[in-house]
Amino acid sequence: MMKKTLVGLALSPVLLLGTVGCKKDAPPPPPVATAAPPATTLPAPIAVSTVTLGNAIGADKKVAVPAETFTAKDTIYASVETTGVGQARLRALWSFVKGDKTAKVDETTIELNAVAPTVNEFHVSKPSGWPAGDYRVEIFLGDAATPAATKAFKVG
């Protein structure tokens, strides 16, 4: 008697499983409602948005009065605004242009880690006075071979 009971107990889970497994007509379980995956928006990489030249900047590093012609004794500012976030290297290459020849005036780099749009300023001055003529400043981003922005200006 005891032996039969034990066998019955031992078999019952198998039978139960078998019964469940054979219910072919049972409706499929309702789909589990899952929340939509959160939208993952990658932060925009840094880009140069605006370059403005002038002979003075404010505390916000922006040029108040844009100019494209300067005097020999001016300090020349290039205010460079960026959008996006992350680490970046901004390089300003100032050149004197005469016909098809160019002479490097200065090259300065800012390495920054932007967490929001930034305003950056580059400036050059020449105590002995700028030679009259045509100039340009090119703003490079990272190791790019072509400038992100170019501004031409004159002295004289």
Place this chain on the structure above:
Amino acid sequence: MTSEDKKKDDGMPDFSDVQSGASSTAPAASVYETYEVKAGDSLSKIAKRVYGKGASWQKIFDANKDILKDPNKIFPGQKLKIPK
């Protein structure tokens, strides 16, 4: 002689006395000038020109340890970072 009169061999003006700088609203931004080494340069000569003190050569050496192993060995054409 004005700066306009002072021209280099290629007929272009001399810009060796140009002073420059930069700054950013980004926190902890670092600024440096790129200087191309010319024949006869030494770190102390460059430091004298840039900072007004030859003794500040160590600052330039420290900023360029990735390309300079010996402060007495720099070569024409090398591009050095000059911290501002």
